[in-house]
Amino acid sequence: MGFCIYNNVAIGAKYLLNKYKYKKVAIIDFDVHHGNGTQDIFYENENVLFISTHQYPYYPGTGSEQEKGKFNNICNIPLPAGTNSEEYLNAFEFALKKLEKFKPEFILISAGFDSHSKDPLAQFKLETEDFYIITKRILETSKNFCHGKVVSILEGGYDLQALRDSTKRHVDALIEFN
Numbered sequence: 001m002g003f004c005i006y007n008n009v010a011i012g013a014k015y016l017l018n019k020y021k022y023k024k025v026a027i028i029d030f031d032v033h034h035g036n037g038t039q040d041i042f043y044e045n046e047n048v049l050f051i052s053t054h055q056y057p058y059y060p061g062t063g064s065e066q067e068k069g070k071f072n073n074i075c076n077i078p079l080p081a082g083t084n085s086e087e088y089l090n091a092f093e094f095a096l097k098k099l100e101k102f103k104p105e106f107i108l109i110s111a112g113f114d115s116h117s118k119d120p121l122a123q124f125k126l127e128t129e130d131f132y133i134i135t136k137r138i139l140e141t142s143k144n145f146c147h148g149k150v151v152s153i154l155e156g157g158y159d160l161q162a163l164r165d166s167t168k169r170h171v172d173a174l175i176e177f178n
């Protein structure tokens, strides 16, 4: 359920687990909507850590802190409408700590840019530069256990200018890292 027919990031994670026999894959979802489909697919899968920051309460209605997964492998970070850059980045530290503890071999990013302040669908107040910072922090944290194995998949973003600029800064951080 949501806006997509196929859950690209879930297909990617399953492929890593089945074809390449990875045992620990983390998915970080910073799209403004809760990644309910991804959560459902991996709710009882101890090989996948799913971390989602999202506006809450909001569509699709899921994503409370109480939804933790069978193996404590789901980490929901619900934030209220109006969340600004500072509040978001503070909350994101918790996501990074969770990542550090899990020590994934591979990270997939559900990169949604609808948490931008200009986005018409939701009410987060992130700015273009925040996506550079978020990406940098994920990559810095991943250094010790992922060795560059990070793949980002584009998710939401409904203000075309904000989407373009934010995606560029996200990709800038990815390129710099390599």
Ligand SMILES: [Zn+2]
Binding pocket: 031, 032, 033, 112, 114, 155, 156, 157
């Ligand atoms: Zn979204």
